[in-house]
Amino acid sequence: MTEHAEPATPGATTSNRTRKRRSARREQVLETAARMFFEKGYAATTTEDIGAELGLLKGSIYYYISAKEDLLFEIVERYHEDTRSYFERILASDESPLDKLRELITTETAHTATNLTRSSLFYTEWRSLSAERQQAIIAERARHEHAVLDWIREAQRAGTVRSDLDPKIATYAIFGMVNSAYRWFRPDGPRSAEEIGVEFCELVLGGLETR
Amino acid sequence: MTEHAEPATPGATTSNRTRKRRSARREQVLETAARMFFEKGYAATTTEDIGAELGLLKGSIYYYISAKEDLLFEIVERYHEDTRSYFERILASDESPLDKLRELITTETAHTATNLTRSSLFYTEWRSLSAERQQAIIAERARHEHAVLDWIREAQRAGTVRSDLDPKIATYAIFGMVNSAYRWFRPDGPRSAEEIGVEFCELVLGGLETR
Numbered sequence: 001m002t003e004h005a006e007p008a009t010p011g012a013t014t015s016n017r018t019r020k021r022r023s024a025r026r027e028q029v030l031e032t033a034a035r036m037f038f039e040k041g042y043a044a045t046t047t048e049d050i051g052a053e054l055g056l057l058k059g060s061i062y063y064y065i066s067a068k069e070d071l072l073f074e075i076v077e078r079y080h081e082d083t084r085s086y087f088e089r090i091l092a093s094d095e096s097p098l099d100k101l102r103e104l105i106t107t108e109t110a111h112t113a114t115n116l117t118r119s120s121l122f123y124t125e126w127r128s129l130s131a132e133r134q135q136a137i138i139a140e141r142a143r144h145e146h147a148v149l150d151w152i153r154e155a156q157r158a159g160t161v162r163s164d165l166d167p168k169i170a171t172y173a174i175f176g177m178v179n180s181a182y183r184w185f186r187p188d189g190p191r192s193a194e195e196i197g198v199e200f201c202e203l204v205l206g207g208l209e210t211r
Numbered sequence: 212m213t214e215h216a217e218p219a220t221p222g223a224t225t226s227n228r229t230r231k232r233r234s235a236r237r238e239q240v241l242e243t244a245a246r247m248f249f250e251k252g253y254a255a256t257t258t259e260d261i262g263a264e265l266g267l268l269k270g271s272i273y274y275y276i277s278a279k280e281d282l283l284f285e286i287v288e289r290y291h292e293d294t295r296s297y298f299e300r301i302l303a304s305d306e307s308p309l310d311k312l313r314e315l316i317t318t319e320t321a322h323t324a325t326n327l328t329r330s331s332l333f334y335t336e337w338r339s340l341s342a343e344r345q346q347a348i349i350a351e352r353a354r355h356e357h358a359v360l361d362w363i364r365e366a367q368r369a370g371t372v373r374s375d376l377d378p379k380i381a382t383y384a385i386f387g388m389v390n391s392a393y394r395w396f397r398p399d400g401p402r403s404a405e406e407i408g409v410e411f412c413e414l415v416l417g418g419l420e421t422r
Contacts (some may be wrong), residue, residue, distance in 0.1 A: 041338060043254035124335070127252065162417070169402065169410040172395050173388045180387025191380065199380040206373070207418030 022064070028054060029064045030078075033071040038117045042072055042125045072125060073133055079118035080140070082111060087144055097151035098160050098205070101174075104148065105204060106197035109178050113185040113193035120182045145171055152208070161208045174204055233275070239265060240275045241289075244282040249328045253283060253336045283336060284344055290329035291351070293322060298355055308362035309371050309416070312385075315359065316415060317408035320389050324396040324404035331393045356382055363419070372419045385415055 032053050036045045047068045051061030065071055086107045090100050112119045126137060149171045155161035177200055185196065243264050247256045258279045262272030276282055297318050301311050323330040337348060360382045366372035388411055396407065 041254075043252075124338075127335075165413060166402070166410050169407055170414055172391065173411055173414050176389075176391025176394070177384045177387040180383065180391065183387070184383050191377070196380055199377050200384055202376060203381055203384050203415070203418040205418070207414040207416070211422060 026064050029061070030071065030074060034075045034117050034121060037072065037075070037121055037125060042068075042121070042128045047071075069128070069130060069133075072121065073129055075118055076122040076126060076129070076137075079115055079122050080137070082115070083108070083144075084140070086111070087147070091147055096160070097154040097158070098209075101148065101151045101155070101208075102201050102205060105174065105178055105201045106194070109181050109197035109200050110193040112179060112181040113196055116182055116185065116187070123179060123182055145175065148174060155208075160210060162210050165208065170208065177204065237275050240272070241282065241285060245286045245328050245332060248283065248286070248332055248336060253279075253332075253339045258282075280339070280341060280344075283332070284340055286329055287333040287337060287340070287348075290326055290333050291348070293326070294319070294355075295351075297322070298358070302358055307371070308365040308369070309420075312359065312362045312366070312419075313412050313416060316385065316389055316412045317405070320392050320408035320411050321404040323390060323392040324407055327393055327396065327398070334390060334393055356386065359385060366419075371421060373421050376419065381419065388415065 029050065033045075033050050036050055036053060040049075045068075047061055047065070048058065050071075051058065054061070087104070090103050090107070093100065093103075095103070126134065129137070149167055152161055152165075152167040152170055156163050156165075156167065181193075181196060185193065187193075191199075240261065244256075244261050247261055247264060251260075256279075258272055258276070259269065261282070262269070265272070298315070301314050301318070304311065304314075306314070337345065340348070360378055363372055363376075363378040363381055367374050367376075367378065392404075392407060396404065398404075402410075
């Protein structure tokens with residue numbers, strides 16, 4: 001289906017229906033872009049390819065986006081919005097550090113595995129974002145890593161985590177494991193995303209906890 | 212320094228000295244390509260860029276390579292040659308499954324962290340290789356994963372690894388953790404590549420072992 005996009009006339013009053021249609025179309029653009037970046041790679045997919053896949057006339061795609069990098073950013077940003085929301089919830093809870101860790105590992109593993117396309121794009125293509133956007137992502141992830149590091153240290157002081165382990169290396173190990181789920185998880189596999197989160201947690205907590 | 216490469220004359224007898232010079236030059240090409248792919252990304256680095264960085268006259272780079280993808284392949288292949296060698300050694304040893312696992316985790320973590328440029332290129336750019344080469348890599352890595360899975364299952368039967376853990380998910384967790392080292396390891400950091408291998412091992416074995 002080939003469709004002509006409404007021209008973006010500056011100053012024109014946009015009706016509610018047009019706005020709704022445009023917003024629904026934008027969702028489709030994002031979904032299609034995510035799928036194509038995932039299948040062909042970000043560098044190999046042009047903005048025009050995405051427009052063609054959507055059946056848009058040449059050039060019409062620019063009605064919905066300004067640059068290819070904005071699409072990638074919006075895709076990984078949506079992935080991060082969820083991450084942000086469960087992270088803040090866990091951070092604010094009054095559970096023990098070990099329980100916070102448990103919850104983060106299970107939730108983050110399940111989230112990575114459930115949102116395969118977005119999580120894969122995030123982990124494989126984030127370097128294609130502008131330097132400024134990369135910096136913002138690094139800063140946000142550093143906050144998460146510091147929180148986990150703090151929980152492990154607190155648990156070591158409380159005697160619930162082995163004191164002979166380096167808390168920093170343990171933090172890296174945890175994120176390495178959790179974030180790897182996008183590489184091999186298959187939605188039609190024998191285990192659900194949630195079950196994998198629980199298994200990962202068993203393994204890590206088993207390694208961390210004082211015997 | 213701008214240098215003109217010797218023309219590849221078919222049928223001409225190549226002297227030993229020329230062959231040696233050519234081979235040393237090829238090493239430089241590989242080193243430079245690896246560094247540039249690592250810093251700028253594979254897609255953004257052209258073969259001509261690599262030639263220019265080496266001070267070669269336009270076009271002379273093709274005396275040393277036939278295609279950019281061959282360079283990437285050769286870089287990741289060298290990384291894999293080492294992997295192959297320690298993997299075969301551990302596989303052939305008559306240690307217990309748990310000791311084999313211990314040795315693989317420490318050796319592979321240290322190897323990933325010691326060869327940062329190559330391991331990073333392998334993990335971030337392997338999808339830029341031809342479909343055939345990707346298949347060969349997948350097949351080889353599947354062999355490693357199967358070996359680890361077998362060791363965990365054997366250890367479960369022997370009663371040295373907890374029987375309530377899913378050996379497949381534990382295998383993924385181990386590789387996820389070990390292979391993440393290229394993301395954060397810094398050679399000038401407080402811990403050596405070997406120390407990180409030992410810490411990772413402590414954590415995983417602690418989680419796996421029967422209490």
